[in-house]
Amino acid sequence: MSASLPLRQDTVHLHCRSPIGVPVEGWLALGVAAMRPRNAEIFAEGDKAAKIYRVVSGAVRITKLLCDGRRQIAGFYLPGEFFALEGGAVHRFSAEAIVDTTLQAFSRRALHERAETDRGLSEQLWSLAGANLERAQEHMLLLGRKTASERIASFLLDMAARSEVGDEVALPMSRQDIADFLGLTIETVSRTLTQLEREGTIALPNPRKVVLKNRRRLLAMEE
Amino acid sequence: MSASLPLRQDTVHLHCRSPIGVPVEGWLALGVAAMRPRNAEIFAEGDKAAKIYRVVSGAVRITKLLCDGRRQIAGFYLPGEFFALEGGAVHRFSAEAIVDTTLQAFSRRALHERAETDRGLSEQLWSLAGANLERAQEHMLLLGRKTASERIASFLLDMAARSEVGDEVALPMSRQDIADFLGLTIETVSRTLTQLEREGTIALPNPRKVVLKNRRRLLAMEE
DNA sequence: CGATCGATTGAACGCTCTCAATCGCAGTGG
DNA sequence: CCACTGCGATTGAGAGCGTTCAATCGATCG
Structure with a gap:
């Protein structure tokens, strides 16, 4: 299980203020840092989906398995990219670190609460989610044709x-x-x-x- | 081009009030009805993405093409299902009616504005978008393995x-x-x-x- | 130096594709 | 009423692309 994800857990303080002192992308500071060694699980199929992740360094793969062991990797995520943005209460795929990887984890609930008053954040979340779906559709074309x-x-x-x-x-x-x-x-x-x-x-x-x-x-x- | 989608355009009035008179799913009444005949385009790759759609009757396919004509259908949508929920300013795939089809179209901007004050709506939109991504990932497993x-x-x-x-x-x-x-x-x-x-x-x-x-x-x- | 693990290379098989003919039904006209 | 046509679906035969099975390579590590 990956219930207790953070091996190390520190609030990340980024240079997240603009020259005039206004918080810019301030929500990125909400992220909780976590490190996962090579091949470690980040979450598994069936785990409760409470967080959104951003790769800081390293690389992540999203996988699905058939019962006889055949595996499909639905996507790779590289530094700066977000994954697990959406979905129901439970993950329908698992995520693993490909190499030693640093992540930021964001509480989905906190982010959505904040998005209620922060139009920009809401738009960014939708844009990120849209990019993931777009990539998935592009990949279907590759796999099918x-x-x-x-x-x-x-x-x-x-x-x-x-x-x-x-x-x-x-x-x-x-x-x-x-x-x-x-x-x-x-x-x-x-x-x-x-x-x-x-x-x-x-x-x-x-x-x-x-x-x-x-x-x-x-x-x-x-x- | 499918810029002027509505062949017929009427505001839909659904039975959208609960027994005690509180609006339930009231936002569904925001939908603008449109009919598309068999094989008609709903939108094309490259069209501006301003709307979200719900199939009322009929069926819709989402397609992507390779330049030599090979085609991949990314998904089918049946009555009650939503598509084109997310993405950037421009559609990256096209949508066509498979048979004579009735749709509801919702202004994406109006829906998101409304979602700012309506927590339930926001959650529903994310849930619908999540279902679409989940289906896409399941389909990648099918196509790949x-x-x-x-x-x-x-x-x-x-x-x-x-x-x-x-x-x-x-x-x-x-x-x-x-x-x-x-x-x-x-x-x-x-x-x-x-x-x-x-x-x-x-x-x-x-x-x-x-x-x-x-x-x-x-x-x-x-x- | 041997062991291990991932990657590469080779040979043969087989699943799915390609090409092509036929079927079956609906619509049309004689 | 019946041929004719058109189109989607079905069926058949053969070929090819990617897989399977297996051997070898090469780098890393005790």
Whole structure:
């Protein structure tokens, strides 16, 4: 169980005042910091859903399981991104740290109470939730209709757009995670990446780092 | 373009007062009725997203296209269900009537303004949005990890749960729609349904109606 | 140096797709 | 009343993409 999430629990004090002294994004200061080691559970399917999370550092995966063990990863979350914004009283998927990860946890109830008087906060919450649904729909298109190489190309471009520092993209997750995210097997992921490397489209200095050598080509094969 | 959606536009007056005269679900009366004929567009990818919709009668599909024409249906919406609750200023998918359909359209801005003073409404909107995301995540599992017959079984059980009148389930959508929803081809959908019929698991009085003869079997094959 | 674990590579299989023909029903016109 | 047409659905045969099973590689760590 992940009932007592915070391994370390400190109120986070960010530089959250504008030059003229008005609180800006002040609600971010409501977050409670928590650290989770690699592969640790953040919450499980069936847990009470009382919090919203923001990744500070590290990476998170949202997963669903079939009873025979087949796994689908519904999404990855990178630093700065929010997850578990919405839903009923209970989580319908589980969340795990991919690597050692720092999180901020926000009480859903507190946030919604505050949103009643803070129009901006309310809009931000809806915007964040909307981004998550949009991403889910985009991913359905990938899972339902794209070929293996199109999936890999889309994945690499998406990761690059989200974490970009030049053309080097860090992949915090394993090949198995990528496969379970893209609806492929680990072998197909590996083969496709190798082929992209042989073509000169990407370089793979090591399994957790990709260098995009030819974005145009990736964009073309993304379809 | 679907900028001027309402073909017919009348304020809907529902029986929206409780026995003791207190407005219940009063915001449903804010809806503007619209009718769309079979295959008509409700909104398109790129349209300004100003409204939230509720299906009154008929059925709606949410679709996304790849540039070469491959199509993914992200969801079907049946009477009583809401769609397009969230997202940015612009729709990232299109919505079409599957059959002649009656809708209620709600101004997103009006609803959110009202939600500022109506805690119940705010909670309902979040709950509806959460249900949509949850359904999307469940569908990713189907698209990424289930076999053709598991997909069909899940689909039939889901449709039955949502529209149930006994064991007869109406399928307002074509085989092509089902295929594009389940990430299969029309031929595979047809073959799988035929096989279920031969097994005695279902009956197909006509292509748009399924009778569930053996739910246990469907549940077992859903995995 | 051996053990372990993730990643890569190879070979063969099989599920689903592709291509194509046929069916069945509804609508239309002779 | 019956051919003709059109369209969605069904059925068949063969091919291909991704999977499965299995061996090997390579880096990390005792």
